[in-house]
Amino acid sequence: MRSIKNIFALSLKELRSLFGDTVLVALIVFAFTFLVHSAATGVSNDVKNAAVGVIDADRSPLSRQITAALLPPHFQTPVAVSREEVDALMDKGQLVFVIEFPPNFQRDVEQGREPKVQLLTDATTIAQAGLGQAYIGQIFQNELVEFLGQKDLIDQLMPVKPVIKMQFNPNGSDVWPLAIMEVDNMITMITLVLVGAAVIRERERGTIEHLLVMPVGASEIVLSKILANGLVICTVALLSMRWLVGGLLEVPLAGSLWLFALGAAVFMFSIASLAVMLATLAPTMPQYSLLMMPVYIIALMFSGSSSPRNNMPEAAQWISEYWPTTQFVSLAQNVLLRGAGIDLVWPQLAAMSAAGALFLGYALFRFRKMLEQQG
DSSP states (O other): OOHEEEHHHHHHHHHHHHTTTTHHHHHHHIIIIIIHHHHHSSOOOOOSSOOOEEEEEEEOOHHHHHHOOTTTBBBBOOOOHHHHHHHHHHHSOOOEEEEETTTTHHHHHHOOOOOOOOEETTTTTOOOOOOOHHHHHHHHHHHHHHTTHHHHHHHHOOOOOOOOOOOTTTOOSHHHHHHHHEEEEEHHHHHHHHHHHHHHHHHTTHHHHHHHTEEEEEEEHHHHHHHHHHHHHOOOOOOHHIIIIIIIIIOOOOOOOOHHHHHHHHHHHHHHHHHHHHHHHOOOHHHHHHHHHHHHHHHHHTTTTTSSSGOOOOHHHHHHHTTTHHHHHHHHHHIIIOOOOOOHHHHHHHHHHHHHHHHHHHHHHHHHHHHHHOO
């Protein structure tokens, strides 16, 4: 009971210290609102309303048929341009794609001469440019098959057709996964910042000497910092997921928010323990920041939140398989996007708990060493 009372009293001290720091409070609010919203809506990997210019030197029914097939929402209504205008319009960003039909295009197609159509692309937005080229190529293929009346012939040559069904995200919306993953990323970053700052602040302000003369142990000090900051982070993350992601951004959260909150709490415990461990290695906040950022960036890149882990080299997948960030990203995707229950995500919870216990054990060892040096 004495340890529980000490942890409770120290946690209240940490909460007063946190809420007394206006900059940190503003950072938390900013990270879980504006940054989440801008990451989900500000960057899109899909082609939307791309401006298309057409240089039609053929003016045949086939060229007009292909041009008319460039439809919203991927493309804007194509506009006719001259060859002399193309460079200026693309330099100004007013056109993303320019299609140039050569003279006698339809006649050459009917005679099987394989005429060449030039496609100019503004590759400054490389993801959209690559997808847009693929979309335009598919449109050309479909329209040429229909114009030449070869649809039945192709059906006979290829009797087996792939049928693609999108599960868990039928519209292929970028907002759904990006918003959820950004909340996960903010939990990682803010936990590292807050818990690390809480440890280093004691040393920089000289209050570590006050703790040394109090009847409290190193484990009670560390746990109070983890619990106090973790309570704030988990609460703000849950509110952001419910009202910003599920409300303002209209992402359908398929699974239980409380199961996600449980996973976030376990994940926060492991990352907070890591933050304490890193804070004992850096004597000042600037040095801690230089140590924290590479850890955060590497963990983010290997977690699968920004790129699929299946696309990574096997060695990278093996090394990062049981990292807390990797397990939490998997848990969040399974629960919130696929509606998984505790029976499917308990391995992720167990892996994060084990990693947190290892981090906490070493953090307590380093923290006691730090207190001995201070004493």
